[in-house]
Amino acid sequence: MAAEAVAGEAAAPRRAGVVVRALGHRGVLIGLALFGAVVLIALFADWIAPHDPVRNNFRYRLGAPNDIHWLGTDRFGRDILSRIIHGTRVSLRIGLMVVVTTGVLGALLGAMAGYFRALDGPIMRVMDGLMAFPGILLAVSLAAALGPSETNAAIALTVAYTPRTARIVRASVLVVREMEYVEAARALGAGHAHILFRHILPNSLTPLVVQSTYIFALSILAEAVLSFIGVGPPPPTPSLGSVIADGRDYMLEAPWISLFPGLAIAVTVLGLNLLGDGLRDVLDPRMKVEMR
Amino acid sequence: MLRYTLGRLLSAIPVLLVVSLVSFAIIALVPGDMASEMAGPSATAEELQRLRVQLGLDKPILQRMVEWYGALLRGDLGESVLLRRSVTDAILERLPVTLGLTFLALVFAIVLGVLAGMVAAVRPNSWTDQGVMALALVGLSLPDFWLGLVFIWGFAVQLGWLPTGGYVPFGEDPLGWLRSMAMPAGALALTQMGLLARMTRASMLDVLRQDYVRTARAKGLPGWVVVFRHAGANVLVPVITVAGVSVGILLGGAVVIEQVFSLPGVGRLIIGAIQRRDYPVIQGGLLLTATIFVLVNLAVDLLYAAVDPRVRYGR
Numbered sequence: 001m002a003a004e005a006v007a008g009e010a011a012a013p014r015r016a017g018v019v020v021r022a023l024g025h026r027g028v029l030i031g032l033a034l035f036g037a038v039v040l041i042a043l044f045a046d047w048i049a050p051h052d053p054v055r056n057n058f059r060y061r062l063g064a065p066n067d068i069h070w071l072g073t074d075r076f077g078r079d080i081l082s083r084i085i086h087g088t089r090v091s092l093r094i095g096l097m098v099v100v101t102t103g104v105l106g107a108l109l110g111a112m113a114g115y116f117r118a119l120d121g122p123i124m125r126v127m128d129g130l131m132a133f134p135g136i137l138l139a140v141s142l143a144a145a146l147g148p149s150e151t152n153a154a155i156a157l158t159v160a161y162t163p164r165t166a167r168i169v170r171a172s173v174l175v176v177r178e179m180e181y182v183e184a185a186r187a188l189g190a191g192h193a194h195i196l197f198r199h200i201l202p203n204s205l206t207p208l209v210v211q212s213t214y215i216f217a218l219s220i221l222a223e224a225v226l227s228f229i230g231v232g233p234p235p236p237t238p239s240l241g242s243v244i245a246d247g248r249d250y251m252l253e254a255p256w257i258s259l260f261p262g263l264a265i266a267v268t269v270l271g272l273n274l275l276g277d278g279l280r281d282v283l284d285p286r287m288k289v290e291m292r
Numbered sequence: 293m294l295r296y297t298l299g300r301l302l303s304a305i306p307v308l309l310v311v312s313l314v315s316f317a318i319i320a321l322v323p324g325d326m327a328s329e330m331a332g333p334s335a336t337a338e339e340l341q342r343l344r345v346q347l348g349l350d351k352p353i354l355q356r357m358v359e360w361y362g363a364l365l366r367g368d369l370g371e372s373v374l375l376r377r378s379v380t381d382a383i384l385e386r387l388p389v390t391l392g393l394t395f396l397a398l399v400f401a402i403v404l405g406v407l408a409g410m411v412a413a414v415r416p417n418s419w420t421d422q423g424v425m426a427l428a429l430v431g432l433s434l435p436d437f438w439l440g441l442v443f444i445w446g447f448a449v450q451l452g453w454l455p456t457g458g459y460v461p462f463g464e465d466p467l468g469w470l471r472s473m474a475m476p477a478g479a480l481a482l483t484q485m486g487l488l489a490r491m492t493r494a495s496m497l498d499v500l501r502q503d504y505v506r507t508a509r510a511k512g513l514p515g516w517v518v519v520f521r522h523a524g525a526n527v528l529v530p531v532i533t534v535a536g537v538s539v540g541i542l543l544g545g546a547v548v549i550e551q552v553f554s555l556p557g558v559g560r561l562i563i564g565a566i567q568r569r570d571y572p573v574i575q576g577g578l579l580l581t582a583t584i585f586v587l588v589n590l591a592v593d594l595l596y597a598a599v600d601p602r603v604r605y606g607r
Contacts, residue, residue, distance in 0.1 A: 129310020132589075133582045134544025137562070138314075141578050144566040145321040217433070224435050225548050229563055244438055248552070251456075255445045262438035270433035277429070 021282050028278030034271030038264075042089040051079035053086040054236040062254040072256040074246050080257060083238035084264050090150065090239040091220045091268065097154040098161060098219040099212050105158065106165020107208060111201050113166065114173030115192070124170065127163035135160040139222055143231040150233040153226050157219050168211050172204040179203075206283050213276035217269045224265050240265050296597050296604045304590050308583065315579040316360055319571050320353060330373060330569045346371065347572070369576035374568055379576035382561060387580075389459060389557035390550065393480065394542045396473050400481035401488055401542075402535055408485070409492025410527070414519060416497060424489065432486035436545050440479035440552040447475060457554035476553045480545045484538040488531060495530045499523045529600055536592030540585040547581075 022028045041048055051069070057077035065072040071080040113123040130138070142156035176182065177200055185199050226232035227241030235242060240261045247257025319326065327343040328335065335343075343349075348356045363370065369379035405428075412424040448456040454475055460468035499505060500523055508518045547559030554560075558577055565573035597604045 125306040126310055128307050129314065132307050132311050132540075132586045133314070133578065134540045134547075134585060136541075136544035137547055137578060137581055140547070140566065141318055141562075141574050142321070144569075144574060145318045145571075147323060221435050225437060228437055229548065229551070230567060241435075244435075244441065248441065251441060251445050252449055255449070258438070258441045259445065262435055262442065265438065266430070266434050269435075270430060273429055273433050 018282060022279065025278045025282055027274045028282065031271045031274030031276075031278055034267055035275060036271075038088055038268045038271065039092065041085055042092045045085045045089050049079075049082035049085040051082040053078065053082040053238045062250060062257075064254070065256055071260045072254065074243070074254070074257045075250065078238075080243065080260055083243050084240065084261050086238045087240040087243055087261060088264060088268065090233055090237060091223055091265070094150060094154050094157070094223045094233075095216045095219040097151075098157045099216045101154065101158040102161045102165045102215055103208060103212055105162045106167075107169050107201060107205065109162070109166040110169025110171075111173050111196055111204070114170040114204075115177060115196050115200065120170075123166070127166050130159065131163045131167075133160070135218075136222055136225055140226060140229060140231060143226050148231050148234045150237075153223055153232050156226070157222055160222070161215050161218065164215065165208060165211055168207045169204055172207050173200055176200050176203045210276055210280045210283060213272055213279060217272035217276065220265060220269055220272070293597065293604060297594060300590060300593055300597075304586055307586055311582045311586065312361070312364065312579060315575050315582070316357060318575055318578065322571065326569075326571065330571070343373065346373070364579075369579070370572040372565070372570055372573045374565070374570045375573075379572050382573065383558055383576055383580055386556055386558045386561050388462075389555055390543070390546050390559060392462060392469070393473060393477055393546050393550070393555065393557060394539065396470075396477035397480040397484070397542050397546070398535065398539060400477055401484035401538060402531075404481070405485040405488025406492045406528070406531060408489040410496055410519065412489065413493045413496035413500065414515070421493075425493065428486035428489040430486075431489075432483045434482060436479050436483055437548045437552050439482060440476060440549050443475040443479055444552070457552075459555045472553075472555075476546075476549045476555060479552075480542055480549050483545075484542060487538065488534060491534045492527060492531055495527045496523060499526045502526075529596070532592060532596060536589045539588045543581055543585060 055078065057073070060069065060073045060077040062075055063069055063073040063077065069079050069081065071084065073079055074083070109123055109127070113120045113127075139153075139156040139160040142159055143153050146152035146155060182195060182199050185195050190199075223232060223239065224241035224244065227239040228245045230242075230245070232241055233239050243261040244258045247254060247259075250257055327340050327347060327349055330347075331340055331343050348359065351359075360370075367380055369383070371377070372379050372382055375382055408424050408428065412421040415421055444456050447454045454471055458472060460472045462469040500519075505518060505522055508522045509515075513522075546557065547562055549555075550557040550559035551563050558581065562574060562577040565571075565577070
């Protein structure tokens with residue numbers, strides 16, 4: 001029995017160890033629990049939401065929280081809780097799109113900049129230029145120019161956040177490409193594409209995993225800003241930022257409209273941040289608490 | 293130092309070039325006929341034509357670009373369609389509000405963030421440390437514009453301590469300015485406070501492990517002298533860099549916070565322009581904000597090199 005377990009452990013790749021260690025990390029567990037709960041709510045929004053998030057009911061305008069509408073209603077009598085539940089779906093969808101696109105683009109650009117010296121300058125100067133904008137302002141302007149839609153919000157955020165992923169991948173490619181196994185592959189006559197995609201990139205992605213968690217968090221915050229300003233997904237789509245904006249003029253008589261969706265954002269982002277910090281501890285203990 | 297300064301100045305040029313290109317390209321991204329979108333459905337054919345000429349849409353894009361850069365070099369960002377005046381003037385007029393807000397938020401974030409980070413680092417993994425770090429994490433997970441609304445609800449509506457919005461120029465009434473800025477700057481500062489606290493703590497833990505700190509302790513100096521006199525200065529070096537990055541985030545955040553608190557700054561100008569499709573203002577606002585951010589980071593880098601000789605010769 002014991003021998004089998006040991007043999008199994010030795011045979012299992014290192015990844016299993018990482019997963020086990022991650023699940024033993026308090027921050028990862030709390031983060032997973034918070035974020036996982038939000039994901040489940042978003043997935044099953046149609047079943048969980050007690051009311052239709054876009055149905056008006058003028059008899060219950062600006063209704064305070066009660067046992068029919070747990071978190072109250074807005075100026076059209078729409079149920080806030082249902083709007084929040086459906087809003088998390090929009091937030092997560094946009095966040096996921098941004099994580100995937102920034103991840104892929106960042107990996108490609110970062111790998112090329114780190115591997116081909118001739119491309120390093122041009123690619124990174126463009127990235128520096130994009131980084132020079134306050135991210136949220138760049139995203140807001142782009143989303144405004146492209147027109148309000150969910151896809152355009154994701155595109156705008158991708159442009160704003162790709163420089164981060166590209167920088168991180170480049171930094172780790174610069175380290176990995178000096179490794180002996182890369183030299184060995186080159187000596188065996190492997191081509192650039194093979195070396196880059198089979199040897200260097202897979203070994204350079206760990207920091208990207210951590211960064212992607214933070215980018216997910218940032219995207220959810222930024223999407224809320226876009227919808228708050230009115231350049232996110234167009235109404236009547238219940239996005240968390242637009243629900244907050246709906247309540248802006250009613251802080252006196254109906255503060256619940258704006259207050260509750262902000263808490264939903266905070267819980268989601270907190271979960272992701274805890275997850276990111278935890279993964280960073282587990283995946284790379286040498287990395288210090290740095291700026292995100 | 294001169295060589296480093298020159299090198300650093302030169303490296304800002306490509307960045308500013310990309311910044312200006314992106315700002316110019318924003319308008320080219322607008323799908324469909326920009327003039328008819330700006331003018332609205334009720335515009336006549338002559339009005340549309342006049343708008344096209346005013347925006348330069350009747351010319352090929354390369355010519356527009358050359359003219360735009362030419363004007364830019366003279367400090368001319370074009371005409372606002374809605375305000376019917378120069379974009380440069382409109383922005384410069386509102387800049388003091390935004391810079392004041394950003395500056396106050398930065399002061400809040402640095403003072404409280406650094407203090408919190410130091411307190412946390414003095415006893416690592418103690419209850420104080422874990423409490424402060426948990427707060428910092430919660431702080432950087434909150435949407436700042438929402439926090440602004442929460443402040444309005446709490447401090448203005450419920451408690452009645454501060455005005456819900458509006459702006460008092462610093463020159464007229466410094467105390468009134470502070471009262472009108474306290475909530476927006478506080479809301480804006482909170483996320484950066486969390487980041488700076490985490491950064492300070494990490495940097496502090498690093499410095500406290502150094503030999504000279506151990507020597508100072510071994511000499512029998514009291515703990516607070518070691519923390520503030522010996523460790524203090526070295527802790528601040530990485531913190532300054534992060535603060536430079538924070539300026540950009542705060543500038544971006546200010547754009548939204550101004551909207552929440554009805555402050556007449558550049559942010560409100562830009563958001564108003566976005567809602568009414570006044571593209572020259574969006575373009576100018578974007579360009580100017582990014583330029584300020586680039587200059588701040590340039591200043592931070594030079595300051596850094598002046599303080600720490602290792603930076604000058606390191607690269």
